[in-house]
Amino acid sequence: MSTVLKTIYRDDGLARANIVRFEVGDASYFTFHEDAWYEGEHGLDEKYAYWALSGNGFGGGFYETAEAAESECRATIPWLRNSN
Numbered sequence: 001m002s003t004v005l006k007t008i009y010r011d012d013g014l015a016r017a018n019i020v021r022f023e024v025g026d027a028s029y030f031t032f033h034e035d036a037w038y039e040g041e042h043g044l045d046e047k048y049a050y051w052a053l054s055g056n057g058f059g060g061g062f063y064e065t066a067e068a069a070e071s072e073c074r075a076t077i078p079w080l081r082n083s084n
Contacts, residue, residue, distance in 0.1 A: 030066045032073035033059035
């Protein structure tokens with residue numbers, strides 16, 4: 001099972017970074033990943049939009065604390081690294 005602990009949105013709202021806690025057996029670990037907002041159109045003018053993993057492949061490994069995962073997230077994802 002996994003739980004999103006924190007979500008940080010890019011200024012334009014079209015990307016976000018999630019800090020996630022997940023369990024393996026009795027142990028908890030933390031990681032991060034970047035999502036992107038996708039929009040498109042089906043036939044007959046039907047529109048769709050959804051969040052999914054970004055095509056950039058930004059994501060972390062396993063960290064022992066949420067703070068460590070967020071720190072690595074901020075250092076890895078360019079738009080976060082360049083923000084406050």
